[in-house]
Amino acid sequence: MHDKDKLATAAANGNVELVESLLLNGADVNGVNRFGRTPIQVMMMGSTPVARVLLAHGADPNVVDAHAGATPLHDAARTGFLDTVKILIQFGANPDVGDNNNYRPVDLAQQNGHQEVFDFLINI
Structure with missing residues (x-):
């Protein structure tokens, strides 16, 4: 799985620890996954911690x-x-x-x- 897909998948699953880890290891916060969507577009909407981490790392x-x-x-x-x-x-x-x-x-x-x-x- 490509890093952009990993980050989007972690965001979609509400996995804040993995999201943060991937971002700290250089994943592109605004990179699109294989479906053309960014992590903030596919994030679990009820997961405010994921939203906060993505936005703090520069998500649009x-x-x-x-x-x-x-x-x-x-x-x-x-x-x-x-x-x-x-x-x-x-x-x-x-x-x-x-x-x-x-x-x-x-x-x-x-x-x-x-x-x-x-x-x-x-x-x-």
């Missing part, structure tokens, strides 16, 4: 999915992970960008019934 919080036009903030808002939403915002994620359907993260939080995420995003 505004990377856009080629198919849907969504950013990691869109994904975290859609799935209702408030802590991940907060860390993405802290590291510069743009809450006002629309996806291919022109939905902002706040819109996705509302559509999916994630009131706490909606309340947070509507007030920033």
Whole structure:
């Protein structure tokens, strides 16, 4: 398995120790895996520690999915992970960008019934 796939897989599995180890050993935090996605795009959205490690190592919080036009903030808002939403915002994620359907993260939080995420995003 290529290093970029290893890092993306560790992020997707929420394995913060392996993510940190791979990054400390030179893995590219913004490198794409064989599916064309970066670790922050495939990370376990409920794993705030993984998000924090990736972002602290320079992961781009505004990377856009080629198919849907969504950013990691869109994904975290859609799935209702408030802590991940907060860390993405802290590291510069743009809450006002629309996806291919022109939905902002706040819109996705509302559509999916994630009131706490909606309340947070509507007030920033």
